[in-house]
Amino acid sequence: MKSSIHEKLSLGEDLMQQLAEIRSYLHQNPELSFQEYQTSSYIVSWLEKWGIPHRRFGETGVVVDLVGNGEEGPHIGVRADIDALPIEEKTELLFASKQPGVMHACGHDGHTTILLGTVYQLYQLKSEWRGRVRCIFQPGEEADGAAQQMIEQGVLENPPVNGMLALHLWPHLPFGSVGVRTGAITASCDDFRIEIEGKGGHSARPHHAVDAIAISSQILQALSLLVTKSTNPVDPVVIHVGKIQGGTANNIVADRVVLEGTTRTVSRETRKRLRSQFITLVEGIAEAYGARAKIMYPDGLPPVINDPLLTDCVKQCAGDLLGDSSVYVLLEPSMGADDFGAFAEQVPSTYFRLGIQQTDRPVYDLHHPQFQFDQEIIPIGVKLFTHTVLTLLDKGEIETC
Structure with missing residues (x-):
């Protein structure tokens, strides 16, 4: 044969x-x-x-x-x-x-x-x-x-x-x-861009400002938990932030930070769920600290x-x-x-x-x-x-x- x-x-x-x-x-x-x-x-x-x-x-x-x-x-x-x-x-x-x-x-x-x-x-x-x-x-x-x-x-x-x-x-x-x-x-590949809009100010008076860098750090930690604690361990998910831009000087509270990254999933259902949870989480953290999150999360590759x-x-x-x-x-x-x-x-x-x-x-x-x-x-x-x-x-x- x-x-x-x-x-x-x-x-x-x-x-x-x-x-x-x-x-x-x-x-x-x-x-x-x-x-x-x-x-x-x-x-x-x-x-x-x-x-x-x-x-x-x-x-x-x-x-x-x-x-x-x-x-x-x-x-x-x-x-x-x-x-x-x-x-x-x-x-x-x-x-x-x-x-x-x-x-x-x-x-x-x-x-x-x-x-x-x-x-x-x-x-x-x-x-x-x-x-x-x-x-x-x-x-x-x-x-x-x-x-x-x-x-x-x-x-x-x-x-x-x-x-x-x-x-x-x-x-x-x-x-x-x-x-x-x-x-x-x-896997799927969906790229995202998060813009955190806070309020600038002097580092000596942080209570008069809304620190976009500090808020971004909270978002980074929360995204890692979204993978480890909100996803079935046998259902692979990746959330990666590969680019962060923000701040102008060491003694100024940053009013704006941009984070860019990608998400990967192997399930169509998980991909849909992750997107919804991601947006809710990021917007919620920004709002809790008095900032605003602008999120771009278009559909990428299935x-x-x-x-x-x-x-x-x-x-x-x-x-x-x-x-x-x-x-x-x-x-x-x-x-x-x-x-x-x-x-x-x-x-x-x-x-x-x-x-x-x-x-x-x-x-x-x-x-x-x-x-x-x-x-x-x-x-x-x-x-x-x-x-x-x-x-x-x-x-x-x-x-x-």
Whole structure:
């Protein structure tokens, strides 16, 4: 069974060389969120070279709709993010970034290359499957709202997508292995800004003032208690304040302090509850000391909640290709975030990890200036995406996978 799958999904030498060229180019020419004009044009150039129909989506997105031998059947979506980060690269790769202060430090160049290879393979095999596949090259994953914007613009419609797949290269799993998890695999990410308005005065007469710094310290302590004493210990919650600004001199009572931070949860219900408690708590403390709190707490990224049946399908397909010993069931979610959660809120979805850790070289985490991966992971990703999509299409209905 495994040998026949490998034979069917084999990538020819020409395609392997093309994918290596694509990854090198993308890594050398990274672009920040919503500025991926050159990146999307490069994606289009390969689709045109291969004769594969496609369409632009928004300013910098690209969508490929593939139709098999008959339209009846599931409609599967596959997503890759295409943007880079504002990080100065320090890898010393031969194809290191040419853009000062911009780097593919999160593996999106690999994700894009893997999806291009998947598009090519599915297009070549289209006479062997029925149904539809929508491949989405998504801009702006590193900026809030990109996936949500595409959804609002109809990327999951006409015809409706029945299920979504995505992967992320992962430096915390052995090279070529796969990590899967049912339920939450990444956390929500909601950024906040609190402005405490007190009353300035002289430090010799604090009773005539309202000290915004002292009130902010009370808020910081109360927020930590909100995590430790108001949340189920087995339901992960993070409240982090990473920036505080306030005060003008050592003998002046500060009239204004600004705190900025982020909250993370893995449950949609906890996310909603936390927001309500957070606002009530902060406003209450400020009011109790005679100050006023202005709070900005917009909805950010939802958690990625994996569908059990789709996740099981990825697990089975990874076992077919790589062997069961290379498939890891992740015991806990990451408190990092990915806007793929917006897709997962709309349709059954699964998001899995593709390991890139190698024992013979240093391991650098995502968003590190020395982050890199071996390009040999790309054909593994292509085969895994392709095999999973074909398996889902062959089932006839996603619900029965």
